[in-house]
Amino acid sequence: MFTQGPSITFRAGLLLLASIALMTLDHRQQTLEGIRSGLSLVVYPMQYLVNLPFVIVDWADETLSTHKTLLAQNRELRSRQLKLDFRLQKLAALEAENERLRALLQSASRNWERVLIAELLSVDFDPFKHRVLLNKGSRDGVFEGHPLLDARGVMGQVIHVTPINSTAILITDPAHAIPVQVNRNGLRALAVGTGENNTLDIPHLPNNADIEVGDLLVTSGLGLRFPSGYPVATVDTIRRDPGQPYAQISATPLAQLDHAREVLLVWPELPEVPE
Secondary structure, eight states, X not given: OOOOOOOHHHHHHHHHHHHHHHHHHHHHHOTTHHXXXXXXXXXXXXXXXXXXXXXXXXXXXXXXXXXXXXXXXXXXXXXXXXXXXXXXXXXXXXXXXXXXXXXXXXXXXXXXXXXXXXXXXXXXXXXXXXXXXXXXXXXXXXXXXXXXXXXXXXXXXXXEEOSSOEXXXXXXXXXOEEEEEETTTOOEEEEEEOSSTTOEEOOSOBTTOSOOTTOEEXXXXXXXXXXXXXXXXXXXXXXXXXXXXXXXXXXXXXXXXXTOOEEEEEOOOOXXXXX
């Protein structure tokens, strides 16, 4: 009733012999190369699909790792750039400060008075008062009336002193006046502050006074407050009205009153008193 085929053992043996024969024949004559190539084309999509998750995982891991590395490098480079920029700014500030100090020392070396370098701590923001606070006081030898200069000219004088700091009034303050003379001919005058940073008034000079636009005004030394011969301002405007007894004359200060940081405190030369 039932048809029996070859046994399983026989089948297994037959397949084993066939496999050995095919491997031997393929090894010697490469007869199955075409079949193997065709099968590899058929199986490749399946291999690709099976391997795809591992490829995606490896790509994502490499991409994220590269991204993290780039972010870390970018942060490090930005930090280094910031530090270098900070150092560059500091070096630029030190270079500018060095130039200002050299200019101050060169200005002081032209005259043989005793000098002291001071720094501005603050500026009075009252528009009607041009005054600054210095970091030098009585313990440094500063006194009331101490002349104040920068590398270009006279700035003002000290009006109040404490042991550790002092207050100076600038030559443009309306309450300040300084004796000057025209460097060209020695004509004496008075330079009075106007309350403006770039303007001095030269009052009480008659219309026929020998003064011209562009004349340099220097300290005259009168009053023994400011050393003589220091530049103060240059004449920029002269108006002569025949109906007025005096000419209207204004001058521009030479000192950098609005942005100086280091200044000179100068001890004036005292006249020798005969014994």
